[in-house]
Amino acid sequence: QKEVEQDPGPLSVPEGAIVSLNCTYSNSAFQYFMWYRQYSRKGPELLMYTYSSGNKEDGRFTAQVDKSSKYISLFIRDSQPSDSATYLCAMEKNNNDMRFGAGTRLTVKP
Amino acid sequence: DAGVIQSPRHEVTEMGQEVTLRCKPISGHNSLFWYRQTMMRGLELLIYFNNNVPIDDSGMPEDRFSAKMPNASFSTLKIQPSEPRDSAVYFCASSRSPGQGGEKLFFGSGTQLSVL
Numbered sequence: 001q002k003e004v005e006q007d008p009g010p011l012s013v014p015e016g017a018i019v020s021l022n023c024t025y026s027n028s029a030f031q032y033f034m035w036y037r038q039y040s041r042k043g044p045e046l047l048m049y050t051y052s053s054g055n056k057e058d059g060r061f062t063a064q065v066d067k068s069s070k071y072i073s074l075f076i077r078d079s080q081p082s083d084s085a086t087y088l089c090a091m092e093k094n095n096n097d098m099r100f101g102a103g104t105r106l107t108v109k110p
Numbered sequence: 111d112a113g114v115i116q117s118p119r120h121e122v123t124e125m126g127q128e129v130t131l132r133c134k135p136i137s138g139h140n141s142l143f144w145y146r147q148t149m150m151r152g153l154e155l156l157i158y159f160n161n162n163v164p165i166d167d168s169g170m171p172e173d174r175f176s177a178k179m180p181n182a183s184f185s186t187l188k189i190q191p192s193e194p195r196d197s198a199v200y201f202c203a204s205s206r207s208p209g210q211g212g213e214k215l216f217f218g219s220g221t222q223l224s225v226l
Contacts, residue, residue: 099155
């Protein structure tokens with residue numbers, strides 16, 4: 001079993017839809033939870049960062065962490081074609097060893 | 111800020127040849143990471159350096175892979191001899207001092223390696 005599981009999709013939604021992306025993990029030692037966005041032929045860029053459990057909102061994006069269920073989510077409201085990218089969850093203990101999910105490829109159709 | 115700079119962007123080589131990938135981290139960043147990305151395995155950490163010292167190389171696939179960081183502004187990842195299964199996108203990333211974790215990683219644009 002992988003430490004971090006993420007459905008690779010692909011996921012296709014119409015513009016304006018709410019998008020839900022999820023990851024599960026097996027190692028309870030993870031404390032830092034991140035979402036990276038990767039456009040085609042580019043490196044990943046940090047989108048959201050959460051420490052421990054809870055919610056964090058940034059504009060149209062909301063990240064949720066449920067440590068009791070070992071489950072993290074990223075919600076995108078009012079999705080735009082410019083949101084089309086691959087979204088990777090990432091998590092880390094406190095030792096700089098970051099583990100990434102496989103990435104979910106999202107397409108938002110106009 | 112120019113960001114993390116990787117070269118070359120694309121590399122096509124024949125099996126058995128030596129391949130050298132290069133990375134210039136963001137100035138002032140103390141940690142440097144090499145990742146490999148494939149469809150099958152996703153993004154995998156190969157090795158990371160802190161203050162130019164290799165800290166964890168447990169992700170390096172085998173002895174054919176080696177990485178160096180001779181100074182704070184330059185790192186190389188070398189594959190010798192290369193094999194078709196090494197074909198992937200190789201990313202370099204840097205961050206500030208690792209601290210307690212959760213430091214933001216800044217990725218380069220990657221090197222697309224194809225070994226024929």
